[in-house]
Amino acid sequence: MTAQAFFIGFFGLASVWFGIVVFRTYSMMRSAIALLFSQTALGAMFLSMQAEFLGVLQIMMMATEMSIMAIFMVMFMMDPGGLGEMDMTHQKRLSLIAGFVSFVAAVAVAVFVDWGPVATTFPDAAQQTVDLGLELLDRSMLIFETAGITILTAMIAATAVAIQPVKKGDDK
Amino acid sequence: MNPEISMELIIALTAGAALFGVGVYGALSQTNLVMIMMGVELILAGAMVNLVAFWRYLHPDVAAGQMFVLIVMTVMAIEMAVGFAIAIARFRAKGSVEMEEAVDLKG
Incomplete structure:
Protein backbone atom coordinates (compact mmCIF):
# COMPACT_ATOMS: atom_id res chain seq x y z
CA MET A 1 0.00 0.00 0.00
CA GLY A 81 -26.52 21.37 25.33
CA GLY A 82 -28.00 17.88 25.13
CA LEU A 83 -28.29 17.64 28.93
CA GLY A 84 -31.87 16.35 28.73
CA GLU A 85 -30.77 13.55 26.32
CA MET A 86 -33.88 14.15 24.19
CA ASP A 87 -34.31 11.64 21.38
CA MET A 88 -34.97 13.67 18.23
CA THR A 89 -35.21 10.81 15.75
CA HIS A 90 -37.99 8.90 14.05
CA GLN A 91 -38.24 5.88 11.68
CA LYS A 92 -34.79 4.79 12.89
CA ARG A 93 -34.98 1.24 11.53
CA LEU A 94 -36.05 2.34 8.04
CA SER A 95 -33.32 5.02 8.00
CA LEU A 96 -30.64 2.52 9.05
CA ILE A 97 -31.71 0.09 6.31
CA ALA A 98 -31.83 2.88 3.68
CA GLY A 99 -28.38 4.15 4.70
CA PHE A 100 -26.85 0.66 4.71
CA VAL A 101 -28.42 -0.35 1.37
CA SER A 102 -27.22 2.86 -0.33
CA PHE A 103 -23.70 2.30 1.10
CA VAL A 104 -23.56 -1.32 -0.13
CA ALA A 105 -24.95 -0.38 -3.57
CA ALA A 106 -22.40 2.43 -4.00
CA VAL A 107 -19.48 0.20 -2.87
CA ALA A 108 -20.64 -2.55 -5.26
CA VAL A 109 -20.62 -0.05 -8.14
CA ALA A 110 -17.15 1.21 -7.09
CA VAL A 111 -15.67 -2.29 -6.91
CA PHE A 112 -17.32 -4.08 -9.84
CA VAL A 113 -17.37 -1.38 -12.53
CA ASP A 114 -14.45 -1.32 -14.93
CA TRP A 115 -13.32 2.30 -14.61
CA GLY A 116 -10.73 1.97 -17.38
CA PRO A 117 -7.02 2.78 -17.21
CA VAL A 118 -5.75 4.89 -14.33
CA ALA A 119 -3.99 8.12 -15.33
CA THR A 120 -0.21 7.86 -15.09
CA THR A 121 0.67 11.54 -15.49
CA PHE A 122 -0.72 14.26 -13.24
CA PRO A 123 -0.38 18.08 -13.38
CA ASP A 124 1.30 19.79 -10.40
CA ALA A 125 -0.58 22.16 -8.06
CA ALA A 126 0.27 25.34 -9.98
CA GLN A 127 -0.72 23.78 -13.31
CA GLN A 128 -4.02 22.53 -11.82
CA THR A 129 -4.94 26.06 -10.75
CA VAL A 130 -3.97 27.48 -14.15
CA ASP A 131 -6.04 24.79 -15.91
CA LEU A 132 -9.06 25.46 -13.67
CA GLY A 133 -8.77 29.22 -14.17
CA LEU A 134 -8.66 28.81 -17.95
CA GLU A 135 -11.58 26.35 -17.80
CA LEU A 136 -13.68 28.84 -15.77
CA LEU A 137 -13.02 31.64 -18.24
CA ASP A 138 -13.43 29.52 -21.34
CA ARG A 139 -15.68 26.49 -21.86
CA SER A 140 -17.37 26.50 -18.43
CA MET A 141 -17.84 30.26 -18.15
CA LEU A 142 -21.63 30.10 -18.62
CA ILE A 143 -21.97 27.37 -15.97
CA PHE A 144 -19.78 29.31 -13.52
CA GLU A 145 -21.66 32.56 -14.08
CA THR A 146 -24.97 30.71 -13.68
CA ALA A 147 -23.73 29.32 -10.34
CA GLY A 148 -22.85 32.86 -9.21
CA ILE A 149 -26.25 34.24 -10.20
CA THR A 150 -27.99 31.28 -8.51
CA ILE A 151 -26.14 31.99 -5.23
CA LEU A 152 -27.11 35.68 -5.47
CA THR A 153 -30.76 34.74 -6.12
CA ALA A 154 -30.70 32.28 -3.21
CA MET A 155 -29.26 34.99 -0.90
CA ILE A 156 -31.98 37.47 -1.88
CA ALA A 157 -34.71 34.80 -1.59
CA ALA A 158 -33.34 33.66 1.80
CA THR A 159 -33.35 37.23 3.13
CA ALA A 160 -36.88 37.78 1.81
CA VAL A 161 -38.13 34.60 3.48
CA ALA A 162 -36.34 35.25 6.79
CA ILE A 163 -37.24 38.94 7.16
CA GLN A 164 -39.76 39.86 9.86
CA PRO A 165 -43.21 40.41 8.31
CA VAL A 166 -44.49 43.97 8.84
CA LYS A 167 -48.05 44.17 10.17
CA LYS A 168 -50.49 46.58 8.57
CA GLY A 169 -50.34 49.99 10.22
CA ASP A 170 -46.78 49.44 11.51
CA ASP A 171 -45.03 50.55 8.31
CA LYS A 172 -44.47 54.27 8.78
CA MET B 1 -12.86 -6.55 -9.95
CA ASN B 2 -10.40 -5.12 -12.44
CA PRO B 3 -6.87 -5.87 -11.14
CA GLU B 4 -5.46 -2.79 -12.86
CA ILE B 5 -7.75 -0.43 -11.00
CA SER B 6 -6.06 1.91 -8.56
CA MET B 7 -6.28 1.05 -4.86
CA GLU B 8 -6.47 4.79 -4.06
CA LEU B 9 -9.54 5.18 -6.29
CA ILE B 10 -11.35 2.29 -4.60
CA ILE B 11 -10.54 3.63 -1.10
CA ALA B 12 -11.80 7.11 -2.03
CA LEU B 13 -14.99 5.73 -3.63
CA THR B 14 -15.65 3.55 -0.55
CA ALA B 15 -15.24 6.57 1.75
CA GLY B 16 -17.64 8.51 -0.50
CA ALA B 17 -20.16 5.65 -0.35
CA ALA B 18 -19.90 5.54 3.48
CA LEU B 19 -20.44 9.30 3.75
CA PHE B 20 -23.45 8.97 1.43
CA GLY B 21 -24.91 6.14 3.56
CA VAL B 22 -24.43 8.07 6.83
CA GLY B 23 -26.01 11.14 5.19
CA VAL B 24 -29.04 9.13 4.00
CA TYR B 25 -29.49 7.77 7.55
CA GLY B 26 -29.27 11.27 9.03
CA ALA B 27 -31.59 12.93 6.53
CA LEU B 28 -34.26 10.24 7.04
CA SER B 29 -34.00 9.70 10.80
CA GLN B 30 -33.73 13.21 12.23
CA THR B 31 -36.79 15.25 13.19
CA ASN B 32 -35.09 18.65 13.41
CA LEU B 33 -34.70 20.71 10.22
CA VAL B 34 -31.10 21.73 11.00
CA MET B 35 -30.10 18.10 11.64
CA ILE B 36 -31.77 17.02 8.38
CA MET B 37 -29.67 19.66 6.61
CA MET B 38 -26.54 18.15 8.19
CA GLY B 39 -27.51 14.80 6.64
CA VAL B 40 -27.91 16.41 3.22
CA GLU B 41 -24.47 18.05 3.66
CA LEU B 42 -22.95 14.59 4.21
CA ILE B 43 -24.72 13.21 1.11
CA LEU B 44 -23.25 16.05 -0.98
CA ALA B 45 -19.82 15.49 0.64
CA GLY B 46 -19.98 11.86 -0.51
CA ALA B 47 -20.72 13.00 -4.07
CA MET B 48 -17.83 15.46 -3.89
CA VAL B 49 -15.31 12.76 -2.87
CA ASN B 50 -16.34 10.69 -5.88
CA LEU B 51 -15.95 13.66 -8.25
CA VAL B 52 -12.46 14.49 -6.95
CA ALA B 53 -11.39 10.82 -7.12
CA PHE B 54 -12.68 10.40 -10.70
CA TRP B 55 -10.93 13.57 -11.78
CA ARG B 56 -7.64 12.71 -10.03
CA TYR B 57 -7.32 9.05 -11.01
CA LEU B 58 -9.14 8.82 -14.35
CA HIS B 59 -9.04 12.23 -16.11
CA PRO B 60 -6.61 14.63 -14.42
CA ASP B 61 -6.04 16.40 -17.74
CA VAL B 62 -9.69 17.53 -17.95
CA ALA B 63 -10.14 20.61 -15.73
CA ALA B 64 -13.93 20.36 -16.06
CA GLY B 65 -13.71 17.61 -13.41
CA GLN B 66 -12.73 20.24 -10.81
CA MET B 67 -15.53 22.44 -12.11
CA PHE B 68 -18.11 19.84 -11.04
CA VAL B 69 -16.71 19.96 -7.49
CA LEU B 70 -17.15 23.74 -7.45
CA ILE B 71 -20.78 23.27 -8.56
CA VAL B 72 -21.42 20.81 -5.68
CA MET B 73 -19.88 23.33 -3.24
CA THR B 74 -22.26 25.96 -4.68
CA VAL B 75 -25.22 23.62 -4.13
CA MET B 76 -24.08 23.10 -0.50
CA ALA B 77 -23.93 26.87 0.09
CA ILE B 78 -27.37 27.42 -1.48
CA GLU B 79 -28.87 24.57 0.55
CA MET B 80 -27.55 26.16 3.74
CA ALA B 81 -28.79 29.67 2.86
CA VAL B 82 -32.30 28.62 1.81
CA GLY B 83 -32.60 25.98 4.57
CA PHE B 84 -31.74 28.45 7.34
CA ALA B 85 -34.11 31.04 5.86
CA ILE B 86 -36.94 28.49 5.99
CA ALA B 87 -35.87 27.55 9.54
CA ILE B 88 -36.03 31.21 10.64
CA ALA B 89 -39.46 31.70 9.02
CA ARG B 90 -40.78 28.49 10.58
CA PHE B 91 -39.33 29.30 14.03
CA ARG B 92 -40.87 32.77 13.90
CA ALA B 93 -44.28 31.38 12.92
CA LYS B 94 -44.47 28.29 15.16
CA GLY B 95 -41.60 28.59 17.66
CA SER B 96 -40.01 25.30 16.59
CA VAL B 97 -38.20 23.69 13.67
CA GLU B 98 -39.30 20.14 14.55
CA MET B 99 -40.49 18.56 11.30
CA GLU B 100 -42.94 16.20 13.03
CA GLU B 101 -44.89 19.30 14.06
CA ALA B 102 -44.92 20.59 10.48
CA VAL B 103 -47.82 18.45 9.26
CA ASP B 104 -49.61 21.68 8.31
CA LEU B 105 -47.15 21.94 5.39
CA LYS B 106 -48.40 18.63 3.97
CA GLY B 107 -50.10 19.12 0.62
Whole structure:
Protein backbone atom coordinates (compact mmCIF):
# COMPACT_ATOMS: atom_id res chain seq x y z
CA MET A 1 0.00 0.00 0.00
CA THR A 2 1.39 3.40 -0.94
CA ALA A 3 1.62 6.34 1.48
CA GLN A 4 -1.02 8.12 -0.58
CA ALA A 5 -3.48 5.22 -0.23
CA PHE A 6 -2.80 5.15 3.54
CA PHE A 7 -3.52 8.85 4.01
CA ILE A 8 -6.62 8.76 1.77
CA GLY A 9 -7.91 5.84 3.85
CA PHE A 10 -7.01 7.52 7.15
CA PHE A 11 -8.69 10.83 6.37
CA GLY A 12 -11.63 9.02 4.71
CA LEU A 13 -12.13 6.97 7.88
CA ALA A 14 -11.87 10.11 10.04
CA SER A 15 -14.44 11.87 7.85
CA VAL A 16 -16.90 8.96 8.07
CA TRP A 17 -16.36 8.55 11.84
CA PHE A 18 -17.05 12.23 12.55
CA GLY A 19 -20.06 11.98 10.19
CA ILE A 20 -21.44 9.18 12.40
CA VAL A 21 -20.69 11.20 15.58
CA VAL A 22 -22.93 14.01 14.20
CA PHE A 23 -26.00 11.80 14.70
CA ARG A 24 -24.85 9.97 17.83
CA THR A 25 -24.36 12.86 20.24
CA TYR A 26 -27.19 14.65 22.10
CA SER A 27 -25.30 17.96 22.20
CA MET A 28 -26.00 20.12 19.19
CA MET A 29 -22.71 21.99 19.58
CA ARG A 30 -20.87 18.66 19.42
CA SER A 31 -22.89 17.74 16.32
CA ALA A 32 -21.88 20.95 14.54
CA ILE A 33 -18.21 20.57 15.57
CA ALA A 34 -18.22 16.89 14.47
CA LEU A 35 -19.57 17.92 11.06
CA LEU A 36 -16.84 20.57 10.85
CA PHE A 37 -14.19 17.91 11.61
CA SER A 38 -15.77 15.56 9.07
CA GLN A 39 -15.63 18.19 6.32
CA THR A 40 -12.09 19.22 7.31
CA ALA A 41 -10.96 15.58 7.14
CA LEU A 42 -12.51 15.54 3.66
CA GLY A 43 -10.41 18.59 2.73
CA ALA A 44 -7.30 16.76 4.03
CA MET A 45 -8.33 13.77 1.93
CA PHE A 46 -8.44 16.02 -1.17
CA LEU A 47 -4.94 17.27 -0.26
CA SER A 48 -3.79 13.63 0.01
CA MET A 49 -5.16 13.11 -3.52
CA GLN A 50 -2.96 16.05 -4.64
CA ALA A 51 -6.01 18.22 -5.37
CA GLU A 52 -4.45 21.19 -3.55
CA PHE A 53 -6.82 23.93 -4.68
CA LEU A 54 -9.98 21.94 -3.95
CA GLY A 55 -8.62 20.74 -0.59
CA VAL A 56 -7.82 24.24 0.66
CA LEU A 57 -11.14 25.57 -0.70
CA GLN A 58 -13.05 22.78 1.06
CA ILE A 59 -11.38 23.47 4.43
CA MET A 60 -11.90 27.25 4.17
CA MET A 61 -15.53 27.04 3.01
CA MET A 62 -16.61 24.39 5.49
CA ALA A 63 -14.93 26.09 8.48
CA THR A 64 -17.08 29.16 7.80
CA GLU A 65 -20.22 27.21 6.92
CA MET A 66 -20.10 24.99 10.00
CA SER A 67 -19.40 27.93 12.33
CA ILE A 68 -22.63 29.52 11.06
CA MET A 69 -24.42 26.19 11.45
CA ALA A 70 -23.27 25.92 15.09
CA ILE A 71 -24.84 29.34 15.84
CA PHE A 72 -28.13 28.26 14.25
CA MET A 73 -28.08 24.99 16.17
CA VAL A 74 -27.88 26.85 19.49
CA MET A 75 -30.61 29.28 18.34
CA PHE A 76 -33.18 26.73 17.17
CA MET A 77 -32.74 23.53 19.15
CA MET A 78 -34.94 22.87 22.15
CA ASP A 79 -32.01 21.36 24.10
CA PRO A 80 -28.76 22.62 22.49
CA GLY A 81 -26.52 21.37 25.33
CA GLY A 82 -28.00 17.88 25.13
CA LEU A 83 -28.29 17.64 28.93
CA GLY A 84 -31.87 16.35 28.73
CA GLU A 85 -30.77 13.55 26.32
CA MET A 86 -33.88 14.15 24.19
CA ASP A 87 -34.31 11.64 21.38
CA MET A 88 -34.97 13.67 18.23
CA THR A 89 -35.21 10.81 15.75
CA HIS A 90 -37.99 8.90 14.05
CA GLN A 91 -38.24 5.88 11.68
CA LYS A 92 -34.79 4.79 12.89
CA ARG A 93 -34.98 1.24 11.53
CA LEU A 94 -36.05 2.34 8.04
CA SER A 95 -33.32 5.02 8.00
CA LEU A 96 -30.64 2.52 9.05
CA ILE A 97 -31.71 0.09 6.31
CA ALA A 98 -31.83 2.88 3.68
CA GLY A 99 -28.38 4.15 4.70
CA PHE A 100 -26.85 0.66 4.71
CA VAL A 101 -28.42 -0.35 1.37
CA SER A 102 -27.22 2.86 -0.33
CA PHE A 103 -23.70 2.30 1.10
CA VAL A 104 -23.56 -1.32 -0.13
CA ALA A 105 -24.95 -0.38 -3.57
CA ALA A 106 -22.40 2.43 -4.00
CA VAL A 107 -19.48 0.20 -2.87
CA ALA A 108 -20.64 -2.55 -5.26
CA VAL A 109 -20.62 -0.05 -8.14
CA ALA A 110 -17.15 1.21 -7.09
CA VAL A 111 -15.67 -2.29 -6.91
CA PHE A 112 -17.32 -4.08 -9.84
CA VAL A 113 -17.37 -1.38 -12.53
CA ASP A 114 -14.45 -1.32 -14.93
CA TRP A 115 -13.32 2.30 -14.61
CA GLY A 116 -10.73 1.97 -17.38
CA PRO A 117 -7.02 2.78 -17.21
CA VAL A 118 -5.75 4.89 -14.33
CA ALA A 119 -3.99 8.12 -15.33
CA THR A 120 -0.21 7.86 -15.09
CA THR A 121 0.67 11.54 -15.49
CA PHE A 122 -0.72 14.26 -13.24
CA PRO A 123 -0.38 18.08 -13.38
CA ASP A 124 1.30 19.79 -10.40
CA ALA A 125 -0.58 22.16 -8.06
CA ALA A 126 0.27 25.34 -9.98
CA GLN A 127 -0.72 23.78 -13.31
CA GLN A 128 -4.02 22.53 -11.82
CA THR A 129 -4.94 26.06 -10.75
CA VAL A 130 -3.97 27.48 -14.15
CA ASP A 131 -6.04 24.79 -15.91
CA LEU A 132 -9.06 25.46 -13.67
CA GLY A 133 -8.77 29.22 -14.17
CA LEU A 134 -8.66 28.81 -17.95
CA GLU A 135 -11.58 26.35 -17.80
CA LEU A 136 -13.68 28.84 -15.77
CA LEU A 137 -13.02 31.64 -18.24
CA ASP A 138 -13.43 29.52 -21.34
CA ARG A 139 -15.68 26.49 -21.86
CA SER A 140 -17.37 26.50 -18.43
CA MET A 141 -17.84 30.26 -18.15
CA LEU A 142 -21.63 30.10 -18.62
CA ILE A 143 -21.97 27.37 -15.97
CA PHE A 144 -19.78 29.31 -13.52
CA GLU A 145 -21.66 32.56 -14.08
CA THR A 146 -24.97 30.71 -13.68
CA ALA A 147 -23.73 29.32 -10.34
CA GLY A 148 -22.85 32.86 -9.21
CA ILE A 149 -26.25 34.24 -10.20
CA THR A 150 -27.99 31.28 -8.51
CA ILE A 151 -26.14 31.99 -5.23
CA LEU A 152 -27.11 35.68 -5.47
CA THR A 153 -30.76 34.74 -6.12
CA ALA A 154 -30.70 32.28 -3.21
CA MET A 155 -29.26 34.99 -0.90
CA ILE A 156 -31.98 37.47 -1.88
CA ALA A 157 -34.71 34.80 -1.59
CA ALA A 158 -33.34 33.66 1.80
CA THR A 159 -33.35 37.23 3.13
CA ALA A 160 -36.88 37.78 1.81
CA VAL A 161 -38.13 34.60 3.48
CA ALA A 162 -36.34 35.25 6.79
CA ILE A 163 -37.24 38.94 7.16
CA GLN A 164 -39.76 39.86 9.86
CA PRO A 165 -43.21 40.41 8.31
CA VAL A 166 -44.49 43.97 8.84
CA LYS A 167 -48.05 44.17 10.17
CA LYS A 168 -50.49 46.58 8.57
CA GLY A 169 -50.34 49.99 10.22
CA ASP A 170 -46.78 49.44 11.51
CA ASP A 171 -45.03 50.55 8.31
CA LYS A 172 -44.47 54.27 8.78
CA MET B 1 -12.86 -6.55 -9.95
CA ASN B 2 -10.40 -5.12 -12.44
CA PRO B 3 -6.87 -5.87 -11.14
CA GLU B 4 -5.46 -2.79 -12.86
CA ILE B 5 -7.75 -0.43 -11.00
CA SER B 6 -6.06 1.91 -8.56
CA MET B 7 -6.28 1.05 -4.86
CA GLU B 8 -6.47 4.79 -4.06
CA LEU B 9 -9.54 5.18 -6.29
CA ILE B 10 -11.35 2.29 -4.60
CA ILE B 11 -10.54 3.63 -1.10
CA ALA B 12 -11.80 7.11 -2.03
CA LEU B 13 -14.99 5.73 -3.63
CA THR B 14 -15.65 3.55 -0.55
CA ALA B 15 -15.24 6.57 1.75
CA GLY B 16 -17.64 8.51 -0.50
CA ALA B 17 -20.16 5.65 -0.35
CA ALA B 18 -19.90 5.54 3.48
CA LEU B 19 -20.44 9.30 3.75
CA PHE B 20 -23.45 8.97 1.43
CA GLY B 21 -24.91 6.14 3.56
CA VAL B 22 -24.43 8.07 6.83
CA GLY B 23 -26.01 11.14 5.19
CA VAL B 24 -29.04 9.13 4.00
CA TYR B 25 -29.49 7.77 7.55
CA GLY B 26 -29.27 11.27 9.03
CA ALA B 27 -31.59 12.93 6.53
CA LEU B 28 -34.26 10.24 7.04
CA SER B 29 -34.00 9.70 10.80
CA GLN B 30 -33.73 13.21 12.23
CA THR B 31 -36.79 15.25 13.19
CA ASN B 32 -35.09 18.65 13.41
CA LEU B 33 -34.70 20.71 10.22
CA VAL B 34 -31.10 21.73 11.00
CA MET B 35 -30.10 18.10 11.64
CA ILE B 36 -31.77 17.02 8.38
CA MET B 37 -29.67 19.66 6.61
CA MET B 38 -26.54 18.15 8.19
CA GLY B 39 -27.51 14.80 6.64
CA VAL B 40 -27.91 16.41 3.22
CA GLU B 41 -24.47 18.05 3.66
CA LEU B 42 -22.95 14.59 4.21
CA ILE B 43 -24.72 13.21 1.11
CA LEU B 44 -23.25 16.05 -0.98
CA ALA B 45 -19.82 15.49 0.64
CA GLY B 46 -19.98 11.86 -0.51
CA ALA B 47 -20.72 13.00 -4.07
CA MET B 48 -17.83 15.46 -3.89
CA VAL B 49 -15.31 12.76 -2.87
CA ASN B 50 -16.34 10.69 -5.88
CA LEU B 51 -15.95 13.66 -8.25
CA VAL B 52 -12.46 14.49 -6.95
CA ALA B 53 -11.39 10.82 -7.12
CA PHE B 54 -12.68 10.40 -10.70
CA TRP B 55 -10.93 13.57 -11.78
CA ARG B 56 -7.64 12.71 -10.03
CA TYR B 57 -7.32 9.05 -11.01
CA LEU B 58 -9.14 8.82 -14.35
CA HIS B 59 -9.04 12.23 -16.11
CA PRO B 60 -6.61 14.63 -14.42
CA ASP B 61 -6.04 16.40 -17.74
CA VAL B 62 -9.69 17.53 -17.95
CA ALA B 63 -10.14 20.61 -15.73
CA ALA B 64 -13.93 20.36 -16.06
CA GLY B 65 -13.71 17.61 -13.41
CA GLN B 66 -12.73 20.24 -10.81
CA MET B 67 -15.53 22.44 -12.11
CA PHE B 68 -18.11 19.84 -11.04
CA VAL B 69 -16.71 19.96 -7.49
CA LEU B 70 -17.15 23.74 -7.45
CA ILE B 71 -20.78 23.27 -8.56
CA VAL B 72 -21.42 20.81 -5.68
CA MET B 73 -19.88 23.33 -3.24
CA THR B 74 -22.26 25.96 -4.68
CA VAL B 75 -25.22 23.62 -4.13
CA MET B 76 -24.08 23.10 -0.50
CA ALA B 77 -23.93 26.87 0.09
CA ILE B 78 -27.37 27.42 -1.48
CA GLU B 79 -28.87 24.57 0.55
CA MET B 80 -27.55 26.16 3.74
CA ALA B 81 -28.79 29.67 2.86
CA VAL B 82 -32.30 28.62 1.81
CA GLY B 83 -32.60 25.98 4.57
CA PHE B 84 -31.74 28.45 7.34
CA ALA B 85 -34.11 31.04 5.86
CA ILE B 86 -36.94 28.49 5.99
CA ALA B 87 -35.87 27.55 9.54
CA ILE B 88 -36.03 31.21 10.64
CA ALA B 89 -39.46 31.70 9.02
CA ARG B 90 -40.78 28.49 10.58
CA PHE B 91 -39.33 29.30 14.03
CA ARG B 92 -40.87 32.77 13.90
CA ALA B 93 -44.28 31.38 12.92
CA LYS B 94 -44.47 28.29 15.16
CA GLY B 95 -41.60 28.59 17.66
CA SER B 96 -40.01 25.30 16.59
CA VAL B 97 -38.20 23.69 13.67
CA GLU B 98 -39.30 20.14 14.55
CA MET B 99 -40.49 18.56 11.30
CA GLU B 100 -42.94 16.20 13.03
CA GLU B 101 -44.89 19.30 14.06
CA ALA B 102 -44.92 20.59 10.48
CA VAL B 103 -47.82 18.45 9.26
CA ASP B 104 -49.61 21.68 8.31
CA LEU B 105 -47.15 21.94 5.39
CA LYS B 106 -48.40 18.63 3.97
CA GLY B 107 -50.10 19.12 0.62
